[in-house]
Amino acid sequence: MDNKIFKGFQKMSHENEMRSILLIRGVKGILEEKKAESLLKKTFQKKKHIELKAWK
Template sequence: MNKEFFAEMRKISHEDEMRSKLLLHGVKRILEEKQEKRKRGLLGLLRRKTNHL
């Protein structure tokens, strides 16, 4: 996702008003993906702890 997103952003002119909206949307997506990975990691850790008890 990151490489594709930034490749598309390079194609858009700096003066284009959609550029800022797309940047914000991309940053939001990246943060949501990181949060989801962190959540999955914590759930897996909790599952392992409860299985060992």
């Protein structure tokens, strides 16, 4: 994954119009990477175990 997009996204102010464009490009890149993964990698990939905890 290309972290340059997200680093630039974090540095921008909330009012900047390019912020939303960078976010969309980053999400599209992640989805394309997931789509390109092989079937074997998808089947043997471990799923993250999430433990629920109470709010503090």
